[in-house]
Amino acid sequence: MQVRRLAPMRGWEWIVQGFALFRRSPLNWIALCLALVGFALAASLIPPIGELVFYLLSPVLLAGLMVGCRALERGGRLELTCLFEGFRRQTSALVTIGGVYLVGQVLIYGVVILLGGASLEEFMRNVQESTPSSVPQMSGSMMLALAVAAALSVPLLMAVWFAPLLVIFDGLLPFASMRESFNACLANLLPLVVYGSILMVLGFVALLPFALGLIVLVPTVFASIYASYKDIFGSDFGV
Structure with missing residues (x-):
């Protein structure tokens, strides 16, 4: 695979291109994202099996959204049925990616519990019982556990981001x-840092008021993943 090393501000361009794709079919984008939220909520009603299944199927659903992005890029329509395209082809490969990510998250969670489980439970209990002016401080073991979790989570996320x-x-x-x-x-850490930092700011803004901005931001994020894939792996993005 040909991988481009891009300038840091390309991270902002991915968001701009993602928004351009959203503008081509906003109602269908919103409907697709609401369908995803519906699947996630339905899965959460069957703990823990439902949540595990949703983890496994997340790459399948994401692949369907990406097929919809390609259709829009080429002048076609964003069909609601595109969400299920990953169930029609390459399903086992996509589920395998979901399985690897799930196992990785379970192992990371195990490490966190091993390093700071008791401290984390006590901290969360104290947070629930405390007032806003008396939030308890994290212990050293908790900070170590969270730092290790972050150090392990980033490479795992990098491995599944474009997969x-x-x-x-x-x-x-x-x-x-x-x-x-x-x-x-790894070759594009700087543009990805810019991309993530801007999305954090936009996410904060989108939550005000009443999180209405997420209606636009969430589809834009999905479309921006497609834009970054096209840019990094050497294809021209025709938006």
């Missing part, structure tokens, strides 16, 4: 797609 797109568009096998995704993220 569904590389499977659905380029036909890569699951572990090859995760390797290429990790390498692409």
Whole structure:
């Protein structure tokens, strides 16, 4: 796979291009995102099996959204049925990516519990019982546990970030797609940091008032993932 090393401000361009894709079919984008929220809520009603299944199927659903992005880019329509495109092809590969991510998260959670489980439970209990003016402080073991969790979570996220797109568009096998995704993220850390930082600011703004801005931001984020994939892996983005 050809991977481009891009300038830091390309991270902002991905968001701009994602918003341009959202503007092409805003109502369908909102409907698709509401459907995703519905799936997540339905899964949460069947703990813990439902949540595990949603984790496994997340790459499948994301791949469907990316197929919808490609249709929009090429002048087509964003069909609501695109959400299920990942169930029609490359399903096992996409589920494998979800499985790797799920196992990775479980292992990270185990490390966190091992390093600071008792302290974390006590901290959360104290937070619930405290007033806003007397929030308890984190212990050293808790800070270590959270730092280790962050250090392990970032490489895992890098490995799965582009993996569904590389499977659905380029036909890569699951572990090859995760390797290429990790390498692409590593080669473009600065634009990804800019991208993530801007999204954090936009996310804060979108929550005011009543989180109405998420109606626009969430579809834009999904579309921006497609924009970044096209940019990093050497294809021109025709928006």
